[in-house]
Amino acid sequence: MNSGDNDDEIPEEAAIETRGLHMRYGSTEVLRGVDLRVRRGEVVALLGPNGAGKTTTIEILEGFRGRSAGEVRVLGTDPGHGDEAWRARLGIVLQSWRDHGKWRVRELLDHLGRYYVPYSTPSRRRPYDTDELIALVGLTGREDAVAGRLSGGQRRRLDVAIGLVGRPDLLFLDEPTVGFDPQARQDFHELVRRLADLEDTTILLTTHDLDEAEKLAHRILILAGGTIVADGTAAELARRVTGRAEVRYSRDGEFHTESVEDATGYVRGLFARYGDAIGDLEVRRVRLEDVYLAMVRDFEAGRHTGIPGELAEVSA
Amino acid sequence: MSETFAPAVSRSPRAAAFRAGLHRARIEFRQSATSPQEIWGALFLPVIALLVMYLMRGQKVPGVAFSLSSQSIPGIIGLNVVLNGMMGLAMALTIDREDGTLLRAKATPNGMLGYLTGKVVSRAGLAVAGALLPLVPAAFLFDGLRLGEVSSWLTMAWVMTIGLVAMLPFGAVIGSLFEGTQNVGVITLPMMGLMGISGVFYPLTALPDWLQWVGQTFPIYWLGLGLRSALLPDTLAAAEVGDSWRHLETIAVLGVWAVAGFLIAPLVLRRMARRESGSRVAARREKAMRRAM
Numbered sequence: 001m002n003s004g005d006n007d008d009e010i011p012e013e014a015a016i017e018t019r020g021l022h023m024r025y026g027s028t029e030v031l032r033g034v035d036l037r038v039r040r041g042e043v044v045a046l047l048g049p050n051g052a053g054k055t056t057t058i059e060i061l062e063g064f065r066g067r068s069a070g071e072v073r074v075l076g077t078d079p080g081h082g083d084e085a086w087r088a089r090l091g092i093v094l095q096s097w098r099d100h101g102k103w104r105v106r107e108l109l110d111h112l113g114r115y116y117v118p119y120s121t122p123s124r125r126r127p128y129d130t131d132e133l134i135a136l137v138g139l140t141g142r143e144d145a146v147a148g149r150l151s152g153g154q155r156r157r158l159d160v161a162i163g164l165v166g167r168p169d170l171l172f173l174d175e176p177t178v179g180f181d182p183q184a185r186q187d188f189h190e191l192v193r194r195l196a197d198l199e200d201t202t203i204l205l206t207t208h209d210l211d212e213a214e215k216l217a218h219r220i221l222i223l224a225g226g227t228i229v230a231d232g233t234a235a236e237l238a239r240r241v242t243g244r245a246e247v248r249y250s251r252d253g254e255f256h257t258e259s260v261e262d263a264t265g266y267v268r269g270l271f272a273r274y275g276d277a278i279g280d281l282e283v284r285r286v287r288l289e290d291v292y293l294a295m296v297r298d299f300e301a302g303r304h305t306g307i308p309g310e311l312a313e314v315s316a
Numbered sequence: 317m318s319e320t321f322a323p324a325v326s327r328s329p330r331a332a333a334f335r336a337g338l339h340r341a342r343i344e345f346r347q348s349a350t351s352p353q354e355i356w357g358a359l360f361l362p363v364i365a366l367l368v369m370y371l372m373r374g375q376k377v378p379g380v381a382f383s384l385s386s387q388s389i390p391g392i393i394g395l396n397v398v399l400n401g402m403m404g405l406a407m408a409l410t411i412d413r414e415d416g417t418l419l420r421a422k423a424t425p426n427g428m429l430g431y432l433t434g435k436v437v438s439r440a441g442l443a444v445a446g447a448l449l450p451l452v453p454a455a456f457l458f459d460g461l462r463l464g465e466v467s468s469w470l471t472m473a474w475v476m477t478i479g480l481v482a483m484l485p486f487g488a489v490i491g492s493l494f495e496g497t498q499n500v501g502v503i504t505l506p507m508m509g510l511m512g513i514s515g516v517f518y519p520l521t522a523l524p525d526w527l528q529w530v531g532q533t534f535p536i537y538w539l540g541l542g543l544r545s546a547l548l549p550d551t552l553a554a555a556e557v558g559d560s561w562r563h564l565e566t567i568a569v570l571g572v573w574a575v576a577g578f579l580i581a582p583l584v585l586r587r588m589a590r591r592e593s594g595s596r597v598a599a600r601r602e603k604a605m606r607r608a609m
Contacts, residue, residue, distance in 0.1 A: 055594065055595050056595075058594075059593050059594060059595065062423075064419075064422070064592070064593035064594065065593050084329060084425040084426050085329070085425070087423070087424070087425045088329075088425035090423075092423045094416070094419075094594040094597075095594065095598065096416075096597070096598055096601065097416050097420070098415050098416060098601075099412070099415050099416040099417035099419070099420045100417055100420065101415065102347045102351075103343070103347075107343060111336060111339060111340060111343065112420075112424055114332060114333075114335070114336040114339065114430075115329075115332060115333055115336055115424045115425050115426055115427055115430060116425065117332050118328065118329040118332045119329065119425060162420070166424075166425070174594070
């Protein structure tokens with residue numbers, strides 16, 4: 001899952017790059033200077049509370065929306081002037097598709113694939129073979145089902161399949177696993193990893209599922225109030241908020257919870273002092289969810305700095 | 317799927333999209349032609365109109381010894397071409413914007429070209445089918461229709477072609493301007509009025525002069541006139557404006573509509589397509605769901 005450190009040095013390898021991206025609707029400023037960079041082959045999760053500007057950002061990157069100001073490059077092209085050859089390299093999975101309700105699964109994938117044929121290259125065969133794609137997203141057996149009669153999770157898999165049909169260099173996934181059962185979610189996570197590792201697909205995903213972001217993404221961006229307030233791996237973000245871990249234990253049947261800097265040392269001390277009286281020991285690293293909530297809360301409290309300060313206490 | 321990688325198909329992207337559009341037309345035509353609901357929607361007007369005309373078959377065209385019912389058949393067929401072609405396309409576009417089909421086309425390389433090709437060709441096919449099917453019972457129920465002559469079929473072919481070319485672009489314009497399928501209903505009322513002054517059910521010459529002029533500015537009248545010239549005996553031209561089938565005028569008026577349509581439709585379609593995005597589709601969907609509750 002490591003994209004390699006040497007990538008950092010080559011700026012033209014960026015699949016997505018924005019500088020000072022601004023978006024205003026009337027007098028409301030939705031994006032106030034978004035700077036983000038996604039390297040080729042990287043999987044990046046964009047997190048943020050509702051109304052933070054996630055959808056606006058993604059729609060600008062997809063070329064579906066204009067912008068008020070700022071530099072934007074997606075696969076080396078300004079999305080405002082992206083041509084069809086550029087479009088052929090993008091895959092888009094939006095939140096709530098329900099299009100082509102009367103079409104059969106195979107029929108639709110076969111049809112949409114036809115548009116990508118002229119954009120096939122020796123290194124990237126376009127489109128995906130329909131049957132292979134159906135198997136990839138786990139819709140085998142439902143090839144002849146009508147799209148409008150698929151279950152929610154199956155419809156979502158079809159959406160992902162459509163997003164992949166042109167074997168995209170860059171894939172946008174907007175809340176991809178909403179409505180998935182745990183098995184489907186796990187299958188999907190495997191699919192995303194496979195795309196990133198084997199197909200060299202760059203993926204920008206939004207999600208509200210922080211475990212999902214932590215599992216899938218090389219890097220996490222948190223968008224709040226129209227700017228990126230945090231950028232880093234899940235572990236880096238956790239370190240930035242707090243170096244503490246939570247230790248839970250019982251002593252003589254009484255339960256305690258402590259937030260400590262050095263969990264190992266603290267636990268060693270506990271055993272040295274109380275020995276057998278200690279039970280139900282549990283050490284919990286700070287989770288991305290805690291980090292996220294802390295950062296958003298921090299931001300909303302008015303500290304509009306790029307890096308949120310330390311928190312004394314971590315609450316779940 | 318082996319054709320996918322064949323070198324023969326990897327020609328120009330726009331050609332590929334156009335061919336994909338024809339593929340789409342075939343699939344969408346099949347979907348409509350096998351849906352009982354859509355078949356009824358496409359045929360209910362001629363079925364009812366034919367029934368009414370059958371019951372009224374004793375009446376004569378004023379000044380000519382010819383059944384008024386037989387005289388109205390071409391107009392009814394023309395009307396069905398308008399409904400299935402132009403209005404059908406408008407409705408389909410609105411529905412496709414609501415459910416995101418159009419946005420999908422936008423997210424696909426040259427997808428709009430393929431989408432529009434598919435829509436227009438499948439709608440034209442349905443309009444022609446909706447015109448020909450009612451002719452079968454009409455042949456048995458009404459006297460005097462010239463269905464056995466090659467010339468009448470040739471005339472019908474060019475009249476319907478130019479009629480569709482004139483009206484389909486405006487179907488696309490209507491479908492782009494109105495947001496939400498309910499709003500397209502707004503256009504139904506003026507359409508009904510237009511039918512009344514287009515000489516569909518009764519010769520235009522029976523109307524006051526100024527209404528005749530209004531009727532003659534719109535393509536429905538000319539489509540009906542052309543179809544009457546194809547299906548009715550030549551003596552019936554006496555019941556028309558100027559005692560003539562006026563083929564040249566038909567080509568001129570429908571031609572002007574066609575040119576205007578091909579100038580206006582791309583502008584309106586482009587503006588509409590530019591504004592489509594995921595959040596717009598989501599907002600529209602939310603609105604539709606609120607309405608449903």
